[in-house]
Amino acid sequence: MDNTFVEFRDLRKSYGALEVLHGINLAIGKHAFVVLVGPSGCGKSTLLRMIAGLEAITAGTISIDGRVVNRIHAKDRGIAMVFQSYALYPHMTVRENLSFSLEMAKTPKDVMVARIERAAGILHLDPLLDRFPAQLSGGQRQRVAMGRALVREPALFLFDEPLSNLDAKLRVEMRAEIKALHQRLQSTTIYVTHDQVEAMTMADLVVVMNDGRIEQSGRPLELYDHPATLFVAEFLGSPAMNLLRGTVVSRSPEKAVDVGGGILLPLPEDASVTAGQDVVYGMRPEHLAIGKPGQGIGAKVSLVEPAGWETHLHAEGGGHIFRVISTKRLDVVPGDPVSLVPDAGRVHLFDAASGLRI
């Protein structure tokens, strides 16, 4: 049975002659938590605003629950949106903020009270109901914004970078709260962020966008382990993947990649490359091990970042900077020689010209 709840078909958006979304196709299942992630200007917020009905659709269709909503007003799309700036009504108390949409929909008083009580209970807003937004902290405002979405009991939740204005600690807390809320309510959610950690930790389905196109979509670890393009490989993961440009050389009995500086890197046995092909050789920092002296790539430590549960190293060798993550507590200081051994089985290869995974 088709589980699709939201669907984009060849969706395009132009401002005059400038096209910012170039034919988006995507199907989102019911109850899914989808994160649209990408750098600033990639079109993710525009896409969200088009779903919400705040931006006109230039071409293509958006369907929600089997109904094309292109010409349907925002209020009738069955959606609720949480904005980056919370967009609370500053002259209304929290209770009035929560009840506004219900008043507009002429909801019966008893239903309104019940919904507000429920949302306040879920989001711990009871003691704040008679306060004004100006009297709340950032986290509390965020919760009110979510409450305002919740009371509408929407079929689809839209979040536009809702955690960007919070400090690091609160962001982690709210991240968990939003995820827990989704697990509890099971409502389909589309969440926009430029933070890949948020994308990885919250999503059932991550959609990586770049320059108005979907680069890749899939489950978070699927994207992390098998990035389809160089962009996705570079964008997901912190510290970022080590990407070295090189040429495939035949080194009997197997092939290797010459990345310059006298460094030859091993290729997986099943790599379908030909000698002389220009490639980009990718290694996640956690897939570079510290080996015995003389083994692997000879490099010199240039930076040590002990994070407690793991250590991040920057090492320089053959004109390249290598980022390494070790779960061991390493006893090294800048200037120390190290040998870096790539895990050949977990190497990512991309075609240098097209940027596509080989």
Added chain:
Amino acid sequence: MTIISRTEPQPSAGVVEFIGSLRFRAGRFVLIGIPLVILVIWTTVPIVWAVLASLKEPLEIYQSNTLLPSNPSLDAYREVLSMPGFRGWLWNSVLVTVVATIVPLTISILAAYGFARYAFRFRHLLLLLYLVPRIIPRVSLIVPLNNLMTDLGLVNTYWVLFITYTASAIPLATWILVGFFGSIPKEIEESATIDGANMWNRLRRVMIPIAWPGVVTAGVLCIREAWNEFAFVLALVNETGMRTLPYQLYMLKDSMGVQDYAVYNAFTVLTVLPLLIVYLLLERRVVDSIVSGAVK
């Protein structure tokens, strides 16, 4: 051998802090306090002088050099209030002020919302043209206006005052409100759109309450403009019963100048008083709106 080093006594940290704080206070007084004192004197002295002069005997102002009345009396106020046309002039002023506040404010709110929120052709040019009536000297409008209103048969009616006062207040109120509406984040209105509010509800329930300090400011300015208006009423009205308070105040002067300074000043004080009360009442509301309406 013991080495004794002699040093100058140094002031303790507390003293240094105290001196620093004194300097800060002195600097603040010079920069903020003195200009404020001058401003207060500048604005209140004429009013205080008028009040004191209104309490003097009719000829005392010519005979005595003292500011304070030797024998304070409310006779001048009694005389003003017992003038046969006073109630009518007061009513005229109140009526045209109420109409010339509510009508321009209503039109300006709608116009300003449109200018601030909708992109349309020639928006900036139109907004600029809005200012034209304020740029052209009012006196230069009087002759054409008089001709026009005479042709329309409106001279010596309330309508002529409603129309001219309203037209003169709209540009100012619109410009003030465009700024206030424009400063409200678009996301708040978008949020209201998703919440199901149509344009009218967004304006009434969201935009106007948030821009309330601006609405009150524009309203106060409309009230002031209408209450103090003189050129139009002088040019377009000539029946005694149609005069407003500023017009009648002017008429108290004859070719010999002011005959009774006490009565003249009592009339001035009674003309200014309603406006002062409105200012004092609304100033509090403006502050309240700002405090409760803070976005962040």
